[in-house]
Amino acid sequence: MRSKLSYNLIVRLGGILILFVFWKCNQSDSISYKTFEQLPKIDIHSHYKYSREYLPEFLNKWNMKTVLVDVALEDEDSLVRNFDNYLDHYKEFSQYFFLCTTFTAAGIENPDFIKKTLEQLQKDLSRGATMVKVWKNFGMVTQDSLGNYIMINDERLNPIWDFLVEKNIPVIAHIGDPEQAWRPLKDPHNPHYNYYKNNPEYHAYNFPNIPSYQQIIQARDQWVQKNPNLKIIAAHLASMANNISEVALRLDNYPNLSVELGARFGDLAMQDSKTVNAFFERYQNRILFGTDFGNSKPDTLLSKEDLETELNNLDKDYQLLFNYLVKSDSIVVRNQKTKGLGLSENVLAKIFSENFFRILEN
Template structure:
């Protein structure tokens, strides 16, 4: 697989409101220099070093949170944590860390205690958040053969610990609703993902609980832990309908959202409506992408590295245009018009909300 194809693949692989402060409109806003807006990509996966990363992030005036992914398979639990720690040590001015939690072994009476001890160590190493993934609800089962939902009472001691420690949670619970639908539309922004990751295409796995069941469990968990800051990744797996997201933001004051890998879903909706959503909830939305790298660059040529950098730059630029201009553009096969957000809103979405959430100085 050549480098450009590989990078395109990884982008596929990798879900208290304030009143509106501006009116929507179709006129082109005054151009904003992207370098003048400080940024945090709150959901990134830069697992391996690249010689261009330092200058690239400097050019984008950006930092990123490296979000650990804990995969469960027949070999056990595979994580990215150690590689991310190395990246943080090598580039502390760029990268922050996010740990993870899965439900494997939840029947063990010491499950919560063991995980709390591990999280203490990883927080001491620098973790600013703890991620829970779609393993909850869709993959991991307990000893009785039941899928473990995120509101399982056996997890509560861990949430209590995080509250006491002041560490927020990033929650990728569930999948886009299209995961429960036939894979028959190549223009679906998630078509390639489920084609390449059929294990998460719930339509083909009737044993996986339904979309509504998983979202309801997520909502009960948030409601039961209103003193725990929760960032719902991928627009809370409700990215196909900003009204669903708005309903939860109105109901749960501890909930924030970010759209990583779901900009295509936003682009498929009316731009004026999405813009109004961003303006109304400008204090509750962060910028996340799911961008990263998943293999070492050993043996790569300068041309391959340049191609990867150019692809990365182009994808960040597309998202900048979508948020900051009213250009016509295509996001994950969806023809759309940019939102044209004001500088005030962009500064919150790109930086200030994430900075406040993870407790940066």
């Protein structure tokens, strides 16, 4: 009787041990959240235009640095840039930031356009910029005197790409917008619904003169192909985040191309987690973490409570993206119910910093 009891006990304990070993083996790739917190991180797409007292501590907590990305907005005949704001912020806390400048094709018909643009870029690089951003004003905003939209593959821009190749400067390219911009706004659950509702000037559906999504993407692809030595990081998952097989096609075709994830986590969450996970595994050397988070007001215009709320929201926003990438639980991202990707430590280390440093330094 007694030996039968202990025999049963041994069998049960053995079973538990086998289950534990099996669970441990399955866990071998996943990373503890504590380890993840300390993993070096670069948010390669941020717009922290103004200084914040809380930022150093916040960034330290996540072991994170960010790239401050300038954007040039065209307002009638003038160009609104914020490089000087970013530069001030960068100078104040240079250990936390990288600097990214920008230019547009406004004035491309002027004989001194190239000379002036190169001078401006050279000046910004000498002040600390290590990247250049091109924005969707190529293809969607800037027009020549005849009303033609200037596309990113316009041959008049070639001396600028050659200059950036020579200086080994990567370009972060937000060209085009999600396909949703060319469709009527019907579905409030679409991850881009609020953006086009609040920024109707970029809802291309309302402006039939703007080139089609296909024309803009084609021009972008041709530009990437024709400049094989230019290091191009296509922001927002190459403006085709709703269909990662299209992104994969570009990554297969163009070795000089990488992609950034900013503000497209909702599109990823709409797609099957296993498929998205396989995409991250396959292209682990070509994907970079970015958010498009930032601020737009100096802290002198904000109350203590405003700043506290801002920090809490920022922490929540980052945490959600981290959870999606690191954990494998059920999660809701931009109204989309999905499962976290549970990426391995190796893949996380690459997309959070190793790919960025390789692209920047090699």
